[in-house]
Amino acid sequence: MRPEKIEILQLPKSVIGRVIGKAGATIKDIRERTGARIDARDQTEDPVQVLLSGTLEACEHAKALILEVADGALIAGDSREVGREAAAAAAAAAAAAVSARAASAASDATSPAVEEHLELPRHATGKVIGTKGQQIAEIRQKSGAQVDVDKSPTGCRVRFVGTQSQVDVAKAMINAIMTPPTDSGSGEYLEIPRSAVGRIIGAGGTRIQELQERSGAKIDIDRQPDRCLVRFGGFPDNVQLAKTLVTEVLEGRDRTQLAEAAATMEIPPSATGRLIGPGGRQINEIQERSGAKIDLDKGRDPCIVRMTGSADAVALAQVMIREALVLCSFSLGCKN
Structure with missing residues (x-):
């Protein structure tokens, strides 16, 4: 199996409509032509972060097609979709790039670009990328280094490109993320059952996004082989509120x-x-990915599967359960 590449594109918010297309036709066409997975659902900030994942070839092909569509939108100057906002965003981005190059020209002359790699366990991929790519975007912004993540069946390889100081900062930030806390029950960490991860994240990341907006704290899920931790960041009052909200989710008190x-x-x-x-493993994965809580009553024939959560989470859980049962029907036999 080829290693999986994950990359994030930052595009002006005003061109995203053109990239997605009418009823999602353009982005669907790019997905089908390239085989890459493309996520541009989070459009709350400008620029919008577009998450690409798949093989190296698929990501590069998708990136080229998306940039072609975005460039076409900017050049066309269609006021209904692009207008002055897009031109201003593009100009600001270009000015920022020129300013950054000028500011670092002297140091770059004496500090040539280096490339380094960091091998991490496969479960580290989500921690490095963060919710909707927020973590890796922050690492790139603060360090100034180019940071890419390649996923394979056996592990996770992080590639750094930049000056030595930029690479060192980026590696230090990732090492800090990966360092397990000494006390998971206090401070900025909270240990949770693996089966509860989906409830905190929610369908498509909607629940964790809401918790972050309500608390003002940054919330990340740290999945480790033996336990799952919720990592909080921000001012003490915001962190305390975030921990309270997460606890309410775990206890079901947020359902009102x-x-x-x-x-x-x-x-x-x-x-x-x-x-x-x-x-x-299977039922926990369905709960994590869907955000729904699933209970199985094996005391009846047929057995009853109960799903609770948001409407989107329950709908997704139903689809995933049906897929699992279809695989079961085509296997050599399902054993209890």
Whole structure:
């Protein structure tokens, strides 16, 4: 299996409509032509961060097509989609780039670019990238280095390019992220059950985004082989509020504030083993990815699967469960 590359493009908010296209037609076409996964759902900030993932070839192809569409939008000057805002954003970006090059020209002359790599376990990928690419974008911005993440079945390789000082800063930031806390129950960390990760993140990251906006703190999920930690950052008052909100989610006390949905499915007893997976891995993954809470009642025939959470989370959980059952039906047999 080829290693997976993850890259983030920053585009002016005013060109995103052209990149996505009417009813998502343009971005869908780029996905189909390149095979890359493209996520441009978070458009709350300007510039918008577009997350690309897939093989190196797929990401490079998708990047070229997206930039071609974005450049076309800027050149066209269509006031309905681009207008003065896009031109101003492009000019500001260009000016910033020129200013940055001018400011660092003297040091670059004596400090040639270097390339270094850092090998990390596969589970570190999410921590380095962060929610919707926020963590890696912050590392790039603060260090000045180009930072790319290549994912493979066996691990995660981080590539740094820049001056030696830039690379050192970027590596130090990643090492700080990877350093496990000595006390997970106090300070800026909170240990949580692996099955609760999905509830905190929510469908498409909506829950964790809301918790960050309400608290003013930065919240990241640190998945480790033996435990999961919630990492908080910000001013003490904001961190304390964020921990309170996360605790409310874990205890279910947030349900009066967030709309809840529920659904049930019937499955044959022979399919429960496939749904649960070895050591609960399959059902935990569905909970993490969907954001829904899933309970399985094996005391009836057929067995009852209960899903609770936001409407989007429950809908996604239903799709994932059906996919697991389809795989089960095509396997040599489902064993409980």
